[in-house]
Amino acid sequence: MTGEVRISHPVWTRLEETLLADRAVETKAFLLCRVLESEARVVFLVRELVQVPEEAYVQRTESIVEIRPEFVHQLLVRCAREGYSLLEAHSHPWAPNPRFSKVDDRSDRQKFLTTQSMSPPFRHGSLVFGSDMSFEGRFWDYQRGQMAPIARLRILRAPLETRYGTGLRPAALRVAEQSVYDRQVRAFGAEGQAILGSLRVAVVGAGGLGSQVAHALALLGVGQLILIDPDRLELSNLNRVVGASYAQAVRGWRKVLALAQRFNRARPPEQRTIVPLPEDARSPRALAHLLGCDLIVGAVDSAVVRQYLNTVAMCALIPYLDAGVGIRSEQGQLAQGGGQVQVIIPGETACLACVERGIRQSIEEQLTPHQRALSIRGGYIQGEVIPNPQVVFLNGVVGNLLVWELVKLATGCAPVQPYVYYDLLNQHVFPARAERNPDCLLCSEHPDSLLGQGVYGLAGYLPQRRARRRAKPIPTPRGE
Ligand SMILES: [Zn+2]
Structure with a gap:
């Protein structure tokens, strides 16, 4: 059993300022958290x-x-x-690489024994921070009656920052991985490649766009990939679903099974196998997988599912990368086409619910009057994807624009663009403004927003029995 802490950038900044304000004495602060529970891991979502x-x-x-x-x-x-859990944080402000002292050990144990009778899922943990905000952490595992380590702390900013508890840094690249990913190591360094190898990414949507994204992530050496899509292959998918075969389409294979089989073959045997989940993203099983991910990618043509993924990302403090494409054709002439990629970092950048109006204005300013008229008529700038036509080259461009933002977000090898728009006819890629709505119901710091609310914000999507009995952990994803 290990612990993880997810914290938004503004709260992290305030924590740092608080703990290091006076470097001559120890300082204490408390973090009120929601928790996500699985058999192997407890995630503290700092509220x-x-x-x-x-x-x-x-x-x-x-x-x-x-x-x-x-x-x-x-x-x-x-x-x-x-219904909050409590993390106690204090500073050892005179040196980096902090360790709990003997005094900390005695007092933590005493506190944890006192509060262990509080009704689960109350979790009680403690963090000690050094002069550079490196940390050691632990929480009380009341099933085993002992302390368990908090292995890592994730700060939601661009690039994404993961801090590991003292002495808990993950292993470097294995020899086989060094050979396979040699050319990438030359691009973003061994550390960047190791970060990609440590990521768990869910790709929702295994159609023309999602298959491009999943294929690229599999080749990049992303450690664990979970592909979620309930649909079966049809012959009309074969013009754009990367990795599907004609025979599979004739037999109506599930898209995710076809892709997982194909992409696994391209990966070194040391890599974890790709997990195919032929289910709706809103099923409880898919939700359990989503909550355990480091990043969620949405490549779906349903506005409802996209908003759902946005909500999950806000509640569980997981970055969400969303992409969409659309083409408008008039008598064999492409009148309008393009796509967009949005990087959503909870508490840091605009979420899907924030952007609608702002983004639309920002993009429309950069289009010609004719294009603007068409896009407003077609409505796809708002993210309402036109179902047909579909072409592989547009999916390839937009899917890989998303993958590139994902690599930048994870490794920090270049600055992230939170919103990128691709204009197919003019071969023009440009960033757009995406202002956060300070009153957004989902992602603002308002006390009632969904930011970091965990399953409290998702109760409507959980089976009724489980939502009422909060103590019962949600199902554990495979591979935990
Ligand atoms: Zn928002």
Whole structure:
């Protein structure tokens, strides 16, 4: 059992400022979190930073920090009432590579034993940060009655930042991987390649666009790929679904099974096999997989599913990359065509619900009046994809624009463009403005927004019995 912390960039910045404001003494802060539970992992989704006012300290020196019990008691009451878990963070501000001290060990154990009777899924954990905000962390595993490590902390910014607990850095590239990915290591370094190899990415949609994305991610050496799509292959898919065969289309294979079989063959045996999930993305099983991912990719033609993936991403603090394409043809002449890629980092960039109006204006400013009229008539700029026609080269361009943003987001090898638009007729790629809506119901820092709400924000998508009995963990994804 290990733990993970996901924290939005603004909250992380405030935590850093709080803990390192005075480098002469230890400082304490509390993080109110939702938790995602699976058999092997507990994910703490940070909702709120609670600072400790000066009068709530009992003592505070360069090696001791003690808080008044009443202050902690109030927080625990709030946790019980509002369903939060609690992470206690304190600083060892004089040096990097922090370790819990013997005093920390004694006091944590005592606290955890005191609060372990609180109704699950209350989770109690503790983090110690060094002078460079590197950390060691642990939480109480009440099933085994012992402390378990918090292995990593993910900061949601561009590029995505993952910090590993002291002594818990993952292994470097294996020899076989070094050979296969040699030319990529030359592009984004061994560390960048190792990051790709450590990622777990869900690709929702295995059609013309999704198959392009999945194929590229499989070749790039993304560690674990989960392909989600309930559809079966048809002959009319063969002009654009990369990796599907004629025989599979005749037999009506599930798209994800065909793609997983084909793409697995291109990967070294050390890589984990691609997981095909022939289900609707909104099924409980697919949701369990989505919640365990590092990144979610949406390549679907349904506005409802895209909004659902956006909601999952906000609730679980997972970056979401969305792509869409559209073509408009008049009597054999392409009148309009293109696609867009959006990188959505919860708490940092605009989400799908934020952008509709702003993006539309920004793109339309860059189109000719004729194109603008067509796009407004066609409606696809709003993300409402026109079902036909479909061509492989447009999917290839837009799918790979998305893959490139994903690589930049994960490795930091170049700056991320949160919104990119591709104009097919003019062969023109341009970024567009995507302003966050400060009042967005989904992604704002408003106390009632869905940001970091975990399964609380998704209760409507869980089977009724399970939504009511919150203590029961959601199903565990394979490979956990
Ligand atoms: Zn939003």
